[in-house]
Amino acid sequence: MASPTNNHYKALTRILRYLKGNHGQGLFYPVNSSLHIKAFSDSDWATCPDTRRSISGYCTFLGDSLISWKSxxxxxxxxxxxxxxxxxxxxxxxxxxxLTFLLDDFQLHYTQSALLYCDNNSARYIAANGVFHE
Incomplete structure (x- = not known):
């Protein structure tokens, strides 16, 4: 944002054209939603048949609204x-x-700690053990 280029301008105009053409689509963020962050994390072990690398993914909610995701x-x-x-x-x-830093920057105060959900007990034990990490 400090030094935009023509590529940034082209990306902006493309996004604005998309938004103008798709009025009824979007993400809904209700006004009465809480400022509670929840995230769900998962991975697929050794998915790639060539490299045997795994795929990680997460989705993050603010209240009941999805705000970020990645795979x-x-x-x-x-x-x-x-x-x-x-x-x-x-x-x-x-x-x-x-996201918590962003909420702090916006001066939005949240009362509850963020929750991170995981479906693997072993990974939770590794994360909980602050001493033994190989």
Missing amino acids: KKQTTVSRSSSEAEYRALVLASCEIQC
């Missing part, structure tokens, strides 16, 4: 599903941290 192939090969899930947790927790 990305992991940069390294995980040796277990627990390790792949832990990497997905790290990705989601970084997103939660950024």
Whole structure:
């Protein structure tokens, strides 16, 4: 935003044309929604048949409204599903941290701590153990 280029302008006009042409579509953010952040994290262990790398994904909600999501192939090969899930947790927790900083910048005060859901007990045990990380 400090030094926009022609490529930024082209991207902006493309987005505005899309929004103008799609009136009825969008994400709904109700006014009475709470400022409670929830995130759901998951990974698919060794999905890529060529590289054996896993895919991480998360979706983040503010109240009942979806505000961010991502699916990305992991940069390294995980040796277990627990390790792949832990990497997905790290990705989601970084997103939660950024969102809490954003809420602080907007001076929106949230009363509850963010929740991060994971479906792998081993990854949760690794995350809870602040001492033993290989």
